[in-house]
Amino acid sequence: MNIVMVGGRRKIDFLAKSLLSKKQHVTMIHDDENYCKYLSRTHDAPVIYGDGSKPYILEDANIQEADIVIALTPYDADNLVICQLAKKVYGVQRVFATVSNPKNVEVFKKLGISTAISSTYIMAGTIEQMASINEMANFIPLEEGKIVVMEIVVQENSPVCGKTLAEVPIPEQAIIGCIIRGVNSIIPRGKTQIQTDDKLIILSPPAVQRKIIKLIVGRDDI
């Protein structure tokens, strides 16, 4: 796949390394000449020095042939224009943008860029959840938080410990999709028994999240 990436420092460096190791064709655009030198020294991929929100620079990067464009600059407005140009002018199918202002995830969506990623947004949600509940080992919001994946560790004193799945009154909208027991992962059925130190992977909308935490942890002091 042909991937064009614009701007960003550690982000572009890290992504380039990861994508190149997967044998993708990567072209990088950056507006800092010294950083361009660094990028081209470090990675075996073309690097273009210039303002990636200018059409002629994008054309230099052969954007017409690109399958994916990723805008990583620190300025949300630049990323918006890069993505809009890629999509509207050059017909790129998939565009991604990072945004520094978490509110802009919604704004980008309304302006036609539905794949804006805000690290602040994701991080804030994760930290908030993980900090509030000890047993929460992981927390991933999907679809702007419309649905969440929780990883909850079952403690000895948990009300569900020792019960089978069928005995646990899980709300209808939620599901225990997987149980991690040691190195094994189990797709649970009604007869599966929940044991101490099991990690439950739960998929639910945020509305019933509290209910589930209370059910498994025994308290809901979020």
Next chain:
Amino acid sequence: MKKNNYNYIIVAGCSRFGANIASMLSLQGKDVVVLDNDSRSFRKLSPGYSGFTNIADATDIDELTRAGIEKADVVVAATNDDNTNIMIAQIASKIFNVPKVVSRLYDTEKEIVYQDFNIQIIYPSRLSMNEFEKLILTDDMEVLK
């Protein structure tokens, strides 16, 4: 009583262009709010300017809401950065349905991103070109005399 057209105007970016527009409209008795993230920019406003000045990032929807964009009749995107103007103008037009949105755009190559939007564009480079042509044309005529 019928409301007069264009009474509440938000100018995003206190550039020379933005400041002059804001000053002019304020002198005409309109309600004007100027946004800029640098307080020093407001010195460009004329002494007679009687509108509001907000130190704010005009690409932030909360700041725009605070400036009253929901009841704005006109939004002018007048920062010195094309991409910022594009973002502000699109937010004003698409998200807040402001009836009249005007944006300055230096780089004519970028006008395509304004497609499908109800946004009026001012191109300083084209205006200068037109003016240049006019000057050259009049010079030529004088030579011919």
